[in-house]
Amino acid sequence: MTLDSLLLVVVYLCVQLFANKLISSSAVGRFKWLSFSGGVAVSYVFVYVLPSLHKEQARFAETQGLTMESELYILGLFGLLIFYGVHKAAERAQHTHLEGEGHFFWIQIMFFAVYNMLISYIIFASDIEGIEAVFYGVAVGMHFMAVSHDLWREDSKRYESLGRYVLAVGIAFGWITGVFAPLPSYMLAMVFAFISGAMILNVLKKELPSEENAHFKTFLAGSLGYTAITLALKYFFNW
Template identity: 55%
Template sequence: MSLDVFIMGIAFIFIHLFANELIPSGRIQKLKWFSFSGGLAVSYVFVYVLPTLHKEQILVKKYGDYFTMESELYFVGLIGVLIFYGIQKVVRNAQRNHKTNKARALFWLQILFFGFYNMLVAYTVISHDVLGVQAVFYGLAVGLHFVAVAHDLWREYADIYNKVGRYVLALGIIAGWIMGVLVKVSPLTESIIFAFISGAMILNVLKYELPPDDEAHFITFTIGVVSYTAITMSLKFFFQW
């Protein structure tokens, strides 16, 4: 495990343990904060996740007759969207129907799935050898994404999240580290894992981080999109990411 990955993992764990301490308390400051981080996250999806998913789809063509189309990994990403959306939908329905006990029980399921999600994200960082400057920009976008997800889970059931939930999410990061160091899988399996995580991340970014119209600070959101995109595209050009 490189120093870059180690530092990034420590930052991710810190985020899950203290996410709500990082968010401004004032309403206007909070709107600007979420708008800016949402802009970074949306930019990250379009300039990093989708191009990388396309690159992985091209690479898997060399694995013989298993992949004969141009969209198999995109289908795996769609499965990631469906699974995470389905879980969140079930939890929200229970909350809207005032089934408190059921909703709290289902919230545990949501926490476990996000712990699994964190594990796969951490594993993907190690397996794809994200290093140096690339690690900084990857870590910035994913870190802010984790803050938004953690804050949303905290708003649903703060007591569960503070007592147990945040530790489950942090343990997911540690499990991903261990998996990345000890478990060696085929390049095809790595591509499938990345595709699944990409679908789940796209859903979570658009659901948790794209601010609704009445809560968005458009100028700050635009600054986040333009600045992250411009810097990332420039670094891609110079360093051939």
């Protein structure tokens, strides 16, 4: 366990527990904050997640002697489909119940606790560290914040009373297992592929601001700014 990983998990836990207070108390404004966060998340998907998935697929096919060359992409598709099913079930539950999503809200919380755990596990079980880990960790922290805010909007009372703590436990458990019980590289690649599909869905569905809530200039600044910095750091540090 390194100091970097310890500091990063503390930041993630603070973001998860206090995301909505941070957003509501920010002088920037909720719409601008979420638009900027969405821009960073979209950039993260295209300049890190997709290239990393391609790299892992090539390594996975070579080490496992597979010829299809799309095994990890299929796992990513499964991740996307499963979480899309959760989203659709949540929408149906909202239309069925007059107040919130009924008992399904807790099922959704548990799904996202697992989601947080897997993302946290991938970050802390991988071999990236130092500035690279912190830089990519910032994008993930903003993603946690946006997902948390979306769940808070669905049922703020139950989210504040217990939901956010369940999600924080997911992050903590992912950190513990990632640091002390890392999987073999081929299994880590499979977990990464699955959660990448779910992340792509959540970024595009939950973090792209709707027309009435969007601040396009801030979204563009977050997206292009994060992309430019990522490409520069990759060039200078050979990430």
